[in-house]
Amino acid sequence: MYVQILFIQMKIEELLKTNNDMPDSKKLVLNIIVTANFISEKLTEVLKPFSISSQQFNVLRILRGQKNKPANLSTIQERMVSKMSNTTRLVDKLVEKNLCERIVCPSNRRKIEIRITSKGLELLKKLDPLIEEIENNIAGKINKKEILSLNTKLNELRS
Amino acid sequence: MYVQILFIQMKIEELLKTNNDMPDSKKLVLNIIVTANFISEKLTEVLKPFSISSQQFNVLRILRGQKNKPANLSTIQERMVSKMSNTTRLVDKLVEKNLCERIVCPSNRRKIEIRITSKGLELLKKLDPLIEEIENNIAGKINKKEILSLNTKLNELRS
DNA sequence: ATCTTATATTTGTATGTACAAATATTGTTT
DNA sequence: AAACAATATTTGTACATACAAATATAAGAT
Numbered sequence: 001m002y003v004q005i006l007f008i009q010m011k012i013e014e015l016l017k018t019n020n021d022m023p024d025s026k027k028l029v030l031n032i033i034v035t036a037n038f039i040s041e042k043l044t045e046v047l048k049p050f051s052i053s054s055q056q057f058n059v060l061r062i063l064r065g066q067k068n069k070p071a072n073l074s075t076i077q078e079r080m081v082s083k084m085s086n087t088t089r090l091v092d093k094l095v096e097k098n099l100c101e102r103i104v105c106p107s108n109r110r111k112i113e114i115r116i117t118s119k120g121l122e123l124l125k126k127l128d129p130l131i132e133e134i135e136n137n138i139a140g141k142i143n144k145k146e147i148l149s150l151n152t153k154l155n156e157l158r159s
Numbered sequence: 160m161y162v163q164i165l166f167i168q169m170k171i172e173e174l175l176k177t178n179n180d181m182p183d184s185k186k187l188v189l190n191i192i193v194t195a196n197f198i199s200e201k202l203t204e205v206l207k208p209f210s211i212s213s214q215q216f217n218v219l220r221i222l223r224g225q226k227n228k229p230a231n232l233s234t235i236q237e238r239m240v241s242k243m244s245n246t247t248r249l250v251d252k253l254v255e256k257n258l259c260e261r262i263v264c265p266s267n268r269r270k271i272e273i274r275i276t277s278k279g280l281e282l283l284k285k286l287d288p289l290i291e292e293i294e295n296n297i298a299g300k301i302n303k304k305e306i307l308s309l310n311t312k313l314n315e316l317r318s
Numbered sequence: 319a320t321c322t323t324a325t326a327t328t329t330g331t332a333t334g335t336a337c338a339a340a341t342a343t344t345g346t347t348t
Numbered sequence: 349a350a351a352c353a354a355t356a357t358t359t360g361t362a363c364a365t366a367c368a369a370a371t372a373t374a375a376g377a378t
Contacts, residue, residue: 072356074355074356086359088357110356
């Protein structure tokens with residue numbers, strides 16, 4: 001006996017239960033937002049047992065990307081996936097958990113230097129494969145060529 | 160003299176200033192989130208002068224879609240673009256602004272009936288063309304065929 | 319009729335987001 | 349040097365989001 005796995009692919013109209021037909025441009029805009037929410041939910045779910053929010057995770061990855069060079073707040077802010085206006089309080093949470101440290105920059109006391117701690121690096125090491133799995137699961141639904149073209153078209157939408 | 164308009168199309172890697180090369184699956188996931196943020200920002204910007212958040216706008220549109228049939232909280236919740244856990248407080252804000260009204264359902268007092276007011280309908284009438292313009296501007300960056308295929312692929316990613 | 323379970327909504331708490339204003343420090347001008 | 353402008357960060361406020369617990373009502377079981 002074969003086990004038949006049923007993939008239910010919900011179209012965006014079905015998902016939002018709008019019976020009226022929408023123009024495709026509206027459908028596209030909603031679809032992107034709904035898909036982003038879908039992805040964010042998966043990521044949040046994985047991060048939850050580690051008591052870290054996706055924004056906090058984002059900051060940690062940026063800090064690791066600095067390769068021992070400390071980052072200041074504005075650097076972090078401009079590299080964030082979703083620009084947010086309160087990196088101060090986000091870093092506060094990470095410092096509380098000993099995942100990063102903040103030192104007032106000696107040369108320019110307006111700046112602060114933020115570094116990931118070894119505890120932060122360890123956490124990322126544990127999280128990396130879990131995040132990768134989600135990314136592969138999602139992107140794996142379409143083939144390589146389609147991934148590339150999707151990336152290109154999304155870039156175009158933002159141009 | 161011709162005026163040359165330069166369209167700068169930022170690839171996702173450039174945008175996030177990550178010099179290291181990412182796997183395409185990771186790029187795709189980030190790209191969707193960044194593009195959704197991009198769109199949300201545009202929408203929020205248009206709604207701002209009307210002192211209404213995009214989630215409040217979302218609720219109003221759902222209420223209008225009910226065509227005089229009142230909605231209860233759970234109906235609104237399941238139709239929201241981004242599921243959120245506090246429709247109560249969202250409706251509170253709309254009631255405060257007289258954009259919708261809530262009445263305890265006479266047949267089942269656990270339920271409440273939420274209706275859009277005429278003031279709410281008027282507001283939506285003003286907002287509709289502005290929102291449509293944004294949607295057309297964004298989707299207009301690619302052609303009709305590409306919009307359709309993008310919609311299909313996004314649906315697939317969520318399957 | 320009372321007890322239990324299910325349903326619908328509200329409230330509480332912590333965190334995140336957006337924006338403006340406040341503070342601190344440095345650099346520049348007069 | 350004092351005044352002013354520029355830069356970097358923090359703080360305040362309102363709103364949004366996520367989740368759990370509390371409340372209220374209705375329907376079914378004993």
